[in-house]
Amino acid sequence: MLLLEAFFAPFFRRYFYYFDSYPLVIQIAIFLTVVAIVSTVIAYASILYRRYRGSRHDKKIARINPLLDEILTESIILNDDLAEGKPVEEIPLPLEKFDRPRFKTPFARQAIIERLIHYRKNFSGDIGLLLRKLYIELGLEKESFGKLKSFKWDRKVKSLIELTAMDMSIADVNILPLTNSKNRELRAEARHAYIKLSKNEPFKFFDVVSEPLLMWDQLELFKIITTTKDISIPNFARWVTYSSNKSVVAFCLKLIVHYNQQEAVPSIIKLLDNKDHYLRSNAINALGKLKADEAEDKLVQIYSSQPLDCQLEILKAIGRMGTGKNLTFLRQEFLRSSDFDIRKNAAKSIISHKQHSEEMLGELLDTATAENKLILKHCMNPLIKY
């Protein structure tokens, strides 16, 4: 209201002769009409400006990238010294080709970094190393490290992505605190970078992680761990046993399964006594996938005291182990349970026993109720995966 009286009222008085005699509602409406018109014009201008800026950016990239492609193809990919088998460290790079005003602007230097990253994703081995050498010799790593000091989290993320792509080592003191950052994106990227860049203990941050590993973080970490070359894979049982972070334990169980770490089985069996049913069901799942038949009897023993998710995992695990020791138990669950999912999983596990269960399967098909017979046929059909 003060704003209206102090700034806008004189303006309106000049152009609307009767402004002061208008009711307050009308005065406000006139004021807001002007605000709406001005805002709409600003919105149009912003749309135009954004489009202009975007198309200018696209044009600049379209101009610079072919030049970079030409230089990189000639000097790196088709490098004669590299073809002759000369060590990468001894190959001189044609830095003078980048010594043009066009390549010296901040925009161009960022474009070079991004093009180098693009090429490094597509070329490994000596070509990848030569691209890295060019990145260093052009002093681009200084720019990437500079971003790491920024106050803005998204610049830090960009820096970590660039340094990781170029395989530049970052001191633990700089990166470890970021693995526990409050910002989710920065935290995740720092963890990725740590795993990729730390040569000795890439999983050290598992010891210090205080925030939970979100499902998406786990997805990303799993992808990075399982696709990074030359990474020393530890025995993940260490965290299964000692970590107090539930999400770290669950994640390590997935990694144990992926790397088929049989030596972790005793630690996983201990988890069966954990009070958290989420962790128990993850542990049972891992035991099944590892075909840890030494745990089979214990699974059957604890079955009746478990919640539904754990019971289903136990049935699946027995099927995966496929020893035939507990076929009667599976049969009993299939015939007696009133829960559909239990019957379906028991049936699946009976079928996955193959030759062990042939006779039982025949008998069940002859004697089962119509619904149970349908479940058996469903599970036996190779076209149905689940």
Next chain:
Amino acid sequence: MEETIWEHVQDFFEGAVFVYGTTLLVVYALLAIMSLIAITRFKRREKNIDDEKMLGSPIAPGISVIAPAFNEGLTIIGNVRSLLTLNYPHFEIIIVNDGSSDDTLEQMIVEFELVKVDFAFSARIKTQPVRGVYKSTNSAYSKLLVIDKVNGKSKADAVNAAINIATFNYFLCTDVDCILEKNTLLKLIKPVMSEEKKRVIATGATLRMVNSCDVDEGVITRVRPPRQILPRFQEMEYLRAFVLGKMGWSWINCVPNVSGGLGLFDKEVAIKAGGYDHKSFGEDMELMTRMVRYAYDNKIDYAIRYIPITLCWTEGPSTVKIFMRQRTRWSRGLSQLMFAHIKMLFNPRYGRMGLIVFPYNFFFELLAPIIEFLGVIYYIVLICLGMINWHFAILLLIFVYTYSIMISTTAILWDQITFRYYKSWKEVASLCVMPFYEMILYHPMIMVFALRGYYYFLTGKKHTWGNMQRKGFNTTAAKMATANNNNTQAVK
């Protein structure tokens, strides 16, 4: 001076409309600010991150994609092929043939080499009987599962049948003729997996009109705003509703509805809430309300999230007749929903849903057409009685007109900030002119169709979900569709 009863009524009505209008304008302004914050955050988060590298992950949660089909014989093959192009490590596609009277099922059987299988499932939600379940003998279509069921006279019944059969813990509900962006599943599951404390029970994204876009083999190759006026109005309306409205609501976890055209849901909560209501005409909003209600009743700290990027393209009605049918159904659904869940209104037990979402829907969605209609009548009466102050009336009209243009233009700007979907500025300009005509051409239609829906709700007129008479995306298919539609109408 002693006032007459008429003057009291007049004062009350004018005062109430003033408060109502002011509140609505303030809400729009707040939504614009909140959506900008949400979009900016989303953009900053996504700027440097390449989600596509997650596509090969074996630990990604599975998703069941559900698409019901009723008499879609003209386009069904292209539609299913389009869904099969989705890019995600772990998913299945469930097409529900909801008792089509044309050859929808037969075409799928031939094209995708389907055979009937003995399929066991637990019918946790009651639906019309399932006649058969089909799987492909060709491993290229191993992700496809087709359900043939007795027509349930609603999309809700068809989707419920698919939920009963769905394997995975999350399901994505769409319409079979919608075109989804290839990374839709990854983009929609991300908010679920990235949530730190809450359980995300549903996620959605922006929908756009496919009408004038270029489509090749079920994939959008060039985005354009619709050339026809009516779908272009709808494109603008969708942008306002999704990019400005739902993003703003999402920022304060008050999303009122996840669109039936594209939504990812937590299957367990959806089943426990009772699934879609087959009697509802606004089944998507109805389910969302019950899921939220279930979450509050069971003390689940839930969240519903929206993302501003466009992941789904749908064909908007291009004739007034079909458009009227669609909007009548929507408003009927809204009145049904409000009537069924009126206890939630201002009920603190339902937190934000009871104190923000429901009151907003009640006053500014349900009552808006009625108040508008009364306003028009009131205006006419005042004109007839010569009681109108033309000077002020015109000033107020100009204010409302410019304000509505500002809000719609802001939505277009927010969309441009999200992503430059249109290639040329001329295409953006063609959308920017629509707000100028909206108040005169489009808005009155919506108001009348909404009132029609309320009337049908009150009188209980029978209504079926019927065929939307789509034109299709593929040029050849579109021509065939038009020809066949004409033939069918001629026979009738």
